[in-house]
Amino acid sequence: MTRSILITGCSTGIGHHAAHALKARGYRVFATARKPEDVERLKAEGLKESLQLDLEDSQSIERAVAEVLAATGGSLDALFNNGAYGQAGAVEDLRRDVLRRQLETNVLGWLDLTNRIIPVMRRQGHGRIIQNSSVLGFVALPFRGAYNCSKFALEGLSDTLRLELHGSGIHVVLIQPGPIETRFRANAYAALKAHIDTENSFFAPQYAASERRLTKPGPAAPFTLPAEAVTKVLIRALESPKPKARYAVTVPTHVFGFLRRILPTRALDSLLRATSRNENR
Numbered sequence: 001m002t003r004s005i006l007i008t009g010c011s012t013g014i015g016h017h018a019a020h021a022l023k024a025r026g027y028r029v030f031a032t033a034r035k036p037e038d039v040e041r042l043k044a045e046g047l048k049e050s051l052q053l054d055l056e057d058s059q060s061i062e063r064a065v066a067e068v069l070a071a072t073g074g075s076l077d078a079l080f081n082n083g084a085y086g087q088a089g090a091v092e093d094l095r096r097d098v099l100r101r102q103l104e105t106n107v108l109g110w111l112d113l114t115n116r117i118i119p120v121m122r123r124q125g126h127g128r129i130i131q132n133s134s135v136l137g138f139v140a141l142p143f144r145g146a147y148n149c150s151k152f153a154l155e156g157l158s159d160t161l162r163l164e165l166h167g168s169g170i171h172v173v174l175i176q177p178g179p180i181e182t183r184f185r186a187n188a189y190a191a192l193k194a195h196i197d198t199e200n201s202f203f204a205p206q207y208a209a210s211e212r213r214l215t216k217p218g219p220a221a222p223f224t225l226p227a228e229a230v231t232k233v234l235i236r237a238l239e240s241p242k243p244k245a246r247y248a249v250t251v252p253t254h255v256f257g258f259l260r261r262i263l264p265t266r267a268l269d270s271l272l273r274a275t276s277r278n279e280n281r
Contacts, residue, residue: 004028004076005238006068008053008113009083011038013182014132017227018080018234019047025235030068034083055083055109056101065116078128078238079117081110084150086188088210089196090203091145098195099146106150111157118170126169130237131158132230135178135253139260139268142276143203143210162245173237176257178250179224189214213279221279223251 005022009015010031019031023046032053033039042050049071053064068076087094087102114129121127136144137151155174162172189211192198198207233247248254259268 002026002028003078003238004030004068004072005078005080006030006032006064006076006117007080007082008032008055008110010042010047010050011035013184014177014180014227014230015080015082016042018082018231020045021228021231022235022238023047028072030071032064032083053083053113055113056104058112061109061113061116065113069120074120075124076117076120076127078130079114080130080132080234081114082132083109084132085191086144086184087146087195088143088188088192088214089146090143090201090206093196093198093201093203094146095195099149102146102150103153106147107153107157110154114161118165121170122168127171128238128243129161129170129172130234131172131174133158133174133176135176135248135250135256137174137176139256139272141272143206159245171243172245173243174246175230175233175237176246176248176253177225177230178252178256179221180230180250181224181226185214221252225250 003026005027007015007019007029010019011033015031019029019042023029029047029049031042031047031050033042033050034052034054036052039050039052051064051067052060054060084106087098089098110131117127117129131154133154134147134151136148137155140148158172158174165172192207192210192214196207198204198211201207229249233249237243237247248257259271263271
């Protein structure tokens with residue numbers, strides 16, 4: 001039987017690669033994007049069942065879910081929550097509305113969408129909910145407070161959901177990528193410029209260094225992998241009879257996961273501060 005999957009954030013990067021790869025693997029892929037022009041581009045690329053879904057808009061989510069279920073006859077095998085962005089900026093420079101928008105897209109939109117799909121999966125007795133988290137869902141780096149907050153929240157919600165869905169046939173899986181070749185840096189730079197007063201901040205020198213990093217060509221960080229690395233893990237999470245609760249992707253995720261388990265908080269803090277300084281040189 002053909003498996004069906006709904007994927008968010010398919011305009012570029014991880015979602016784009018995953019949608020095409022899963023379609024080639026025989027999945028029935030419902031690829032979504034926020035902008036109508038991106039939806040049309042995805043259709044032109046061969047993803048004929050692409051549709052618009054804006055994670056900041058509950059009505060958009062409701063319409064997309066209704067459209068998918070109408071097409072499938074009321075079933076869905078898997079959901080890959082992927083659409084997100086990173087709001088750069090020091091915590092003390094975050095306005096309430098800026099953090100709210102980060103959470104609307106990265107957490108609350110995912111929650112809204114997931115909660116509309118869970119009853120479908122409960123009725124059919126099976127399903128996979130795959131959450132694209134981050135290494136920054138379990139360790140924090142300076143000047144990423146909003147994004148750290150969203151991914152830490154996602155990890156907590158996903159752990160709770162996994163416990164609550166035990167015995168339902170629905171598996172909840174977290175994927176934790178480190179640096180991946182996507183438009184994440186470009187989008188983070190745009191969000192920084194739009195929402196943070198970098199020139200009048202106490203951290204103005206650090207923002208100048210961050211802007212150089214976010215705009216320089218080449219890999220974002222050492223050990224950066226292509227989006228294909230996440231797709232490979234996604235396929236394992238979708239097709240394993242007993243998927244893991246978490247899958248780490250990239251060397252930094254494995255390394256920081258190990259260090260978080262063995263180091264005292266002060267030692268880990270020192271290492272994370274040094275990591276931030278080195279990447280912004």
